[in-house]
Amino acid sequence: MTDIFVNIPEGHTIICGWNNHAMQIVKELEAAGHPVVIVCAKRPEELRNSTRAVIEGDCADDATLIKAGVMTAVSAIILAEDVGRLPVDTVDARSILTALAVEQLHPEIYSVLEILNPDNLRHASNANVDNVVLCEQLIAHFLALCASQRGISGFASDIFSHSDNRSSLNTLELGPEWNDKTTGEVFAAIRAQGDLPLAIMRRGEDEEREEWLHEINPPADTPVVLPMKVIYIACEKK
Amino acid sequence: MAQNYSKRVKGLKRGTKYASKLHKYFIWILLAFVILVFGSTYLYWKLERGGQGNLLEALWTILFTLIGQGEFANHPQTTVGRVIVFVLSVVGISLLGVVLSEVLARVMKYNLKAMMGLNRCKYEGHTILCGWNSRAELVLKELIASGTQVAVLTKTKPAELSHYDVFFVAGEPTSVERLEQAGIEKAESAIIFAERGEGLSADEIDAHTVLTTLAIEKRRPEIYTVIELLNPANERHARRTGVDDIVFCERTLADIVAACASQQGISSFISDILSYSDDGSALRAADIDPQWNGKTVGELFNAMIADGELPLGIMTPDENADTERWNHEINPPADRVISLPMRVVFISRNAK
Numbered sequence: 001m002t003d004i005f006v007n008i009p010e011g012h013t014i015i016c017g018w019n020n021h022a023m024q025i026v027k028e029l030e031a032a033g034h035p036v037v038i039v040c041a042k043r044p045e046e047l048r049n050s051t052r053a054v055i056e057g058d059c060a061d062d063a064t065l066i067k068a069g070v071m072t073a074v075s076a077i078i079l080a081e082d083v084g085r086l087p088v089d090t091v092d093a094r095s096i097l098t099a100l101a102v103e104q105l106h107p108e109i110y111s112v113l114e115i116l117n118p119d120n121l122r123h124a125s126n127a128n129v130d131n132v133v134l135c136e137q138l139i140a141h142f143l144a145l146c147a148s149q150r151g152i153s154g155f156a157s158d159i160f161s162h163s164d165n166r167s168s169l170n171t172l173e174l175g176p177e178w179n180d181k182t183t184g185e186v187f188a189a190i191r192a193q194g195d196l197p198l199a200i201m202r203r204g205e206d207e208e209r210e211e212w213l214h215e216i217n218p219p220a221d222t223p224v225v226l227p228m229k230v231i232y233i234a235c236e237k238k
Numbered sequence: 239m240a241q242n243y244s245k246r247v248k249g250l251k252r253g254t255k256y257a258s259k260l261h262k263y264f265i266w267i268l269l270a271f272v273i274l275v276f277g278s279t280y281l282y283w284k285l286e287r288g289g290q291g292n293l294l295e296a297l298w299t300i301l302f303t304l305i306g307q308g309e310f311a312n313h314p315q316t317t318v319g320r321v322i323v324f325v326l327s328v329v330g331i332s333l334l335g336v337v338l339s340e341v342l343a344r345v346m347k348y349n350l351k352a353m354m355g356l357n358r359c360k361y362e363g364h365t366i367l368c369g370w371n372s373r374a375e376l377v378l379k380e381l382i383a384s385g386t387q388v389a390v391l392t393k394t395k396p397a398e399l400s401h402y403d404v405f406f407v408a409g410e411p412t413s414v415e416r417l418e419q420a421g422i423e424k425a426e427s428a429i430i431f432a433e434r435g436e437g438l439s440a441d442e443i444d445a446h447t448v449l450t451t452l453a454i455e456k457r458r459p460e461i462y463t464v465i466e467l468l469n470p471a472n473e474r475h476a477r478r479t480g481v482d483d484i485v486f487c488e489r490t491l492a493d494i495v496a497a498c499a500s501q502q503g504i505s506s507f508i509s510d511i512l513s514y515s516d517d518g519s520a521l522r523a524a525d526i527d528p529q530w531n532g533k534t535v536g537e538l539f540n541a542m543i544a545d546g547e548l549p550l551g552i553m554t555p556d557e558n559a560d561t562e563r564w565n566h567e568i569n570p571p572a573d574r575v576i577s578l579p580m581r582v583v584f585i586s587r588n589a590k
Contacts, residue, residue: 013499024492025499032500075499084434112499131498131505138494139487140376141512146483147365147377147429147464148384148514149523151553151564153483155583156521158566160493160508162500167568169508171501196550196569198585201503212503214510216519216585217548231507233550235569 008053008069009035016059016098017079018044025077026052031163034075039068059098065105075110076102080135083116092120100127110210130210159233166236171201171229178228184220190232201229264340271333275300278322278330282310286319304330355395355408359421361387366420368411368450369433370396373466377429378402383515383588389420411450414457427462428454432487440468448475455480462562482562511585519587523553526580536572542584553581 012035015022022038023046029036037053038044047054057064059078070076078098080091092115099113112131113124124132146153159169178186187197200218202225204211212229215222260267275297283289283296302308304326311327314320351357364387367374374390375398381388382402389405390396399406409416411430422428430450432443444467451465464483465476476484498505510518530538539549552574553564564581 021488021492021495024489025496028493028496029500032496034500075502077495077499079495110499110502112495112505114495130502133491133495133498133505135491136373137376138509138512139485139491140373141380141509142490143373143429143464143466143485144377144380144384144514145512145521146485147427147462148381148386149521150427150462150562151483151566151581152521152523152583153464153485154564155523155551155553155566155568156512157490157493159568160490160497162493162496169497169501169504171504194569198548198550199507201507210502212506214503214507216507216510217546229503231501231504233568 008037008067008072010069010072011035011074012037012069012072014039014065014068014070014073014076014102015079016040016065016076016102017081017095019079019081019083022079023047025079027163028161031165032168037068037073039064040081060094060101062101062105065101070102070105070109073106073109075112078102078111078113078129080114080116088116089120092117092123096120096123096127096129099124099129103128107208125209128208168234169231170234171231174224174226174228174230176226178224179226181224182220183218183222183224183230186224186230187220190230195235196233197230198233199231201231203227260336260340267333267336267340271330271337274325274330274333275304278303278326281318281322285316286310286314300326303327304334352406353395355406356419357405357407358419359389359405359407361389361405361421362424363387363426364389364405364421364424366391366417366422366425366428366454367431368392368428368454369431369447371431371433371466374431377431378404380514386426389425391416391420412446412453414453417454417457422454422458422461425458425461427464430454430463430465432466432468441472444469444472444475448472448479451476451481452479480561514588517588519585521550521583522586523581523583526552526576526578526582528578530576531578533576534572535570535574535576538576538582539572542582546587548585549582550585551583553583555579 013029015025015036015038018040026036039055039059043054043056055064055068078095080095083091095113099111102109102111111129112133113129114133114135115121115124116135118134121132145156158166162168183200190197199214199216201212201214204213214231279293279297279300282300283293299308299310303311303323306327311323314323365381367378367388367390370392378388389407390399391407391409391411393410395406395408407416407420430447432447434443447465447467451463454461454463459480463481464485465481466485466487467473467476470486470489473484494508511521514520535552542549551566551568552570553566556563556565
């Protein structure tokens, strides 16, 4: 399918770049109900016979991003491309350039950036990226968790995945009706639906980035002050 | 010149022969030295001091006599005393030199072997890391933070290891001898890393990982093995080895990145619960104590909440699996009766 026939949905997530786990990300987002538009240099082999929206071009190029509907997108994921073929810092530099272009075109977009070298975090922060994922660190922590806490991997994989149709980790933005109530009341309402509340999130002080700070298992008498989100596990309904 | 060289070689050979004899008879030499010191102490105390004062003071005097210091070394009063001083000055000091040199040689040899990864691990309940990749140091840091002792088994010693208190074994992780050297008999778990090599495809890397797992599971099936696989299609091969846990790196990463984009702001929470080395909280699993057998999950969860922990679910063993596999249930009904063996999954604060 050529670019001129691509139908760009609104409120979508743009995936910039392609790597080994990109296809799984697409599946996860679609399972969570998020339409996806992919931007990459060449149509990936896995999407050759797919009707998913793919824009071919340079991810850091304004025209390509506009064509992918960056102005109406709610979030963007910038993937680390060519890992193993290029030096780690070069991969990170290219990802940060893309993030910079995305944030400049649409500062309100929620951007998620994959970084390989933690030393490059400061550059990502300068580009006003909302969320940085340190790939190697994340996998290392997950491996250590699996080895030190026997049998936990199935539990962890279950809550992180939306596409398995079982339980999953979710966030809920509290509406004005909850203002001046307590987190105990919010948690009780979530429990009544058969789900498991875990934590609350408040906005960070950095105005330029959409940063959220979490508090696990807060005291029940903590007052709700908007904006606030609740993290909960949407449990498998049998 | 040839004659000179031949003499030297012979001299070296003789030296090596004496060193090995010394090594062989070290215990006897040490025993002779101890008998000499304590025998001299007793004789000095009995004959020179007439049984006055305590034996510890007499021992100090003899030790100083050994290095030619003190009143007794210069002016012994009795004939036996003079003999003691003479014997200690000639034989005692020689024996002390021999003992000290042998002790130093042994310490140096042990340290050299430790550096080269040739020692035998004496840890118990530890985790063995087989292979090394870019993630291994972070895993090591996490395990140390969770209070686990670690032995690392790799072909060459990674430079990063010098920063950590870990046991290193040099060798091929598929070798049973090297696994035994890493203390596999007493290890609690093993992590087998996907070791990337130049020109190796994902399937070739996975094949090597599976071979290492096979060697471990064959040698000790009770050990809890966690392996890193690159291609999910290779899971069937890995399962045949009896592996307990498989981590698909790319899939896990994808799930978390997608969660970060679809559930905005959740990434700090995920990083927090996955890490033990920070000052936040972490996801944990623990065996339920026998005292809870027959009680309800609601009672257990209430006790945990009172302790400041956040219980999330329970795990029961998978009866159909050949290996140690657990089925989980998130947010189980409060009236579920606990029937051991059962594990509880919870979030608790990390120790500072």
